[in-house]
Amino acid sequence: MRQRTDGRHAHRLNALALAGLLGLTFAFGGCTTIFGNHEKRAQAQLRPTAGNGARGTVTFVERADGVQVTYNLVGLPPNSDHALQVHERGDCNAVDGSSAGAVFAPTAARLKSGVRVEGDLGNLHADETGVATGFIVAPDLSLDGVRSVLGRSVLVHRDTSDPAFAEHGAGPALACGQIRQ
Missing domain, CATH: 1.20.5 (Single alpha-helices involved in coiled-coils or other helix-helix interfaces)
Known part of the structure; x- marks a missing residue:
């Protein structure tokens, strides 16, 4: 029914x-x-190496297109260009930043001449007051896994980097900071 x-x-x-x-x-x-x-974030407080005055903050935020690296630095030489690089070890104890080791390169790219390795973030420009602010997107880095920058160091170097002449380096470090969550 x-x-x-x-x-x-x-x-x-x-x-x-x-x-x-x-x-x-x-x-x-x-x-x-x-x-x-709950985006993945990390930060480094950069402190000057011996004889230098550069310092500031570098923030890492993982995005869909890579890691956005935002920098806010002061105390750089006025109107100058510098390399910003992630190095293998999270150790800034040496007065010259050398304890940070080599530039971070988790793939075989470091073996190819003229190829920018993952840890070489590019160059930044300091204005007439010695301030450098901006951001870089690093598509080959992450905040976890093999390409993670966590626990490594980020350094600002005196000179610029050039992938065609990677063996020449970017000069001495002006500032160094460990990357932490």
Whole structure:
């Protein structure tokens, strides 16, 4: 035997299902609103090496297209260009920054002449007051796994880097800082 309905019972069920679905959407979709965005971040406080005055902050934020490296540095020579590089070890104890080791290169790129290695972030420019601010996107780095910069050091060098002459280096370090979460 069939029971006749005038449609109110079916509408009530649909309304309850829709309310439940909306509740789940807000509960899960609203997590970033409630708890904030949990992007992977790291930071380094750069301190001057012996005889230099350069210092500042370098922040690393993992994005879909790589790691965004934002720098805010002061105390650089006015109107000058410098290499910004991630080095293998998170050790800035040597007065000249040499304890940080070689430039970070997790792949075989370091073996190819004229190829920029992953840790060579590029060059930055200090203005007439010795301040350098900006950002670089490093597509080959991450904040976890083999290409992670965590626990390594970031250095600002006196000279610029040139991948065609990588064996010449970028001169002595002006500042060094360990990359930490």
